[in-house]
Amino acid sequence: EDQVTQSPEALRLQEGESSSLNCSYTVSGLRGLFWYRQDPGKGPEFLFTLYSAGEEKEKERLKATLTKKESFLHITAPKPEDSATYLCASLVGGGNKLTFGTGTQLKVEL
Amino acid sequence: NAGVMQNPRHLVRRRGQEARLRCSPMKGHSHVYWYRQLPEEGLKFMVYLQKENIIDESGMPKERFSAEFPKEGPSILRIQQVVRGDSAAYFCASSPGTADTQYFGPGTRLTVL
Secondary structure (H helix, E strand, C coil): CCEEEEECCEEEEECCCCEEEEEEEECCCEEEEEEEEECCCCCCEEEEEECCCCCEEEECCEEEEECCCEEEEEECCCCHHHCEEEEEEEEECCCCCEEECCCEEEEEEC | CCCCEEECCEEEECCCCCEEEEEECCCCCCEEEEEEECCCCCEEEEEEEECCEEEECCCCCCCCEEEECCCCCCEEEEECCCCHHHCEEEEEEEECCCCCCCEECCCEEEEEC
């Protein structure tokens, strides 16, 4: 069964303290690995799509990378407004359904 | 550029009533997906539709739940005879084609009393 596991479950950082979130996947035939940000009471907001091992994408303070077994979301010098739950999801095989991890709840403090 | 729209944003029903959740995809998107997020759980896929067709309903409960995406109008997720366990946030997403990025709406929060 396709599985997506995120760690840590929760992470507390000081403003400016860089860190990484992990997403490991056990799937066959990965077609895409997606990162979303979700604020309380809102829908997931798209961040990145990665398609092949070695690929990297950046947006402001965030950088996503992909290997054959896991993906990382690096957060450089985070600010309080980066506080949110970060979700990763896999898309496999011939289907169109995303399999989500349970997320990492990030809190950035002043 | 309007995003995915869902209504209502909040819905309260008593046990045994019906719930209808509506989703209008982004302009130019013909693929619609429904996901459910139970308290303290991750997002779970329910159903994938294209105009007038259900493509994959492998995540839909076998009873009481149905979905449609008519030629005209929004996609509808219908839950008959709701029970307390149906209380959750229901999210709709849309994409322009297969394997494309899915963009999510703000969700409908269903509370069953």
